[in-house]
Amino acid sequence: MYQNSKDLKxxxxxxxxxxxxxxxxxxxxxxxxxxxxxCNGAAVNxxxxxxxxxxxxxxxxxxxxx
Numbered sequence: 001m002y003q004n005s006k007d008l009k010x011x012x013x014x015x016x017x018x019x020x021x022x023x024x025x026x027x028x029x030x031x032x033x034x035x036x037x038x039c040n041g042a043a044v045n046x047x048x049x050x051x052x053x054x055x056x057x058x059x060x061x062x063x064x065x066x
Contacts, residue, residue: 008047012044012047012054015036016054017061
């Protein structure tokens, strides 16, 4: 399980980034993400407020590393 909220947030970012890369934005649902991470939808909403904001966070993270 996750040690803290930050670990969960990082896992959501990593897993959803992989899913978006494979399936695209519209092909990836919040349910896909939560099932893959092993959390519930409230966790995604708590950290990112929406699928769109999650996608923007991933894009921002990707730009930071490149």
